Amino acid sequence: MSHVLIVGAGAIGAFYGAILKRAGWRVSVVLRSEYQVVAEYGFTFTHSPLGDLSWRPDGVYRDGDVLTDAADYVVLTSKVLDDLDRGALLRPWLAPHSRIVLIQNGLDIERAVAEALPQHELISAIAFVGVSRTAPGELVHNSYGHLSLGCYPSGISDSVTALAQALEQGGIAAKAVDNVVRERWLKSVWNAPFNPLSVLGNGADTVQMLDAPGAESLVRALMAEVLAVASAEGHDFPPNLIDAQIAGTRKMPGYRNSMALDYLAGRPIELQAILGNIVDIAARHQLAVPHLQTVLTALRIRQWPAAQPV
Numbered sequence: 001m002s003h004v005l006i007v008g009a010g011a012i013g014a015f016y017g018a019i020l021k022r023a024g025w026r027v028s029v030v031l032r033s034e035y036q037v038v039a040e041y042g043f044t045f046t047h048s049p050l051g052d053l054s055w056r057p058d059g060v061y062r063d064g065d066v067l068t069d070a071a072d073y074v075v076l077t078s079k080v081l082d083d084l085d086r087g088a089l090l091r092p093w094l095a096p097h098s099r100i101v102l103i104q105n106g107l108d109i110e111r112a113v114a115e116a117l118p119q120h121e122l123i124s125a126i127a128f129v130g131v132s133r134t135a136p137g138e139l140v141h142n143s144y145g146h147l148s149l150g151c152y153p154s155g156i157s158d159s160v161t162a163l164a165q166a167l168e169q170g171g172i173a174a175k176a177v178d179n180v181v182r183e184r185w186l187k188s189v190w191n192a193p194f195n196p197l198s199v200l201g202n203g204a205d206t207v208q209m210l211d212a213p214g215a216e217s218l219v220r221a222l223m224a225e226v227l228a229v230a231s232a233e234g235h236d237f238p239p240n241l242i243d244a245q246i247a248g249t250r251k252m253p254g255y256r257n258s259m260a261l262d263y264l265a266g267r268p269i270e271l272q273a274i275l276g277n278i279v280d281i282a283a284r285h286q287l288a289v290p291h292l293q294t295v296l297t298a299l300r301i302r303q304w305p306a307a308q309p310v
């Protein structure tokens, strides 16, 4: 029975913590704003297709606390933001044997953590789930939950296998993958168009983003550019992937992604992690990505501090 410490247990951390708890693992959390509520009441899930996922962490910590019970896995589930030093966030909680697990969106997000903490095994995990916070310590799990995970940059270690098995025991599908970077490119084909467009569309859901006149063509153009950059990096995907992604998204009821929720709640968005890094990689290959670049720049303008009135 392993001990898992989840650093930044918001929606994703509370959800996968619940799953590992159901598998019988010891699960502790590091919290910031929700420390008091969760220390007193634990996490309450007011809805989930998996049943009642409410749970109490074995330990609740905050910045400055000392962890007495070393963690086998230290899982980071914060957002990936430019001004957040994820290495510094993780460092105080790591024992020499702790593996680091990132359950976060974005492309090429592992490198900064691998460089900051090279002595630890790094596991990268990609989540397909719809879960959100509705009040401090309260969550709604709407759909899905499966995830892919593997060693960064590649491989499947015993720790990956053990974690995937525990997640499966807890009730979700967890696929150990040999090439997790390729899996990130695959997910980026969806996130890189839909997440930023939802913000430009004022919190638009997937139906709005496909049905507005011209919108599906724009999504297809953005996806094609992501695939071109992936190919330049050595990751080729089947030619019908775009059709499959559009068809799959059309089957879902209108869905607001995590970036739309952040934008609507006035929180910072993961623009660089989800879109900017892809544009940077394209530039390294001297590959033109005009649609991705336009969406990125439009969002940077939206985020730019308001000009002082004259």
Ligand SMILES: NC(=O)C1=CN([C@@H]2O[C@H](COP(=O)(O)OP(=O)(O)OC[C@H]3O[C@@H](n4cnc5c(N)ncnc54)[C@H](OP(=O)(O)O)[C@@H]3O)[C@@H](O)[C@H]2O)C=CC1
Pocket (backbone or CB within 6 Å): 007, 008, 009, 010, 011, 012, 013, 030, 031, 032, 033, 034, 077, 078, 079, 080, 084, 089, 103, 104, 105, 106, 127, 128, 129, 130, 131, 132, 133, 258, 270
């Ligand atoms: N929600 C979803 O359905 C999905 C999310 N993802 C990805 O998963 C990742 C996590 O997302 P999600 O759980 O939704 O995000 P949330 O905003 O719900 O949770 C983020 C957590 O990180 C904490 N945090 C942030 N900065 C710090 C800090 N400096 N010190 C301590 N704690 C900090 C937050 O604390 P505080 O409350 O104080 O801000 C919060 O507990 C993201 O990369 C997202 O894109 C992927 C698929 C689906």
Ligand SMILES: CC(C)(CO)C(=O)C(=O)O
Pocket (backbone or CB within 6 Å): 105, 127, 128, 129, 130, 190, 191, 195, 256, 257, 258, 259
């Ligand atoms: C694919 C999706 C919509 C759910 O996992 C997501 O990654 C997000 O909300 O950002």
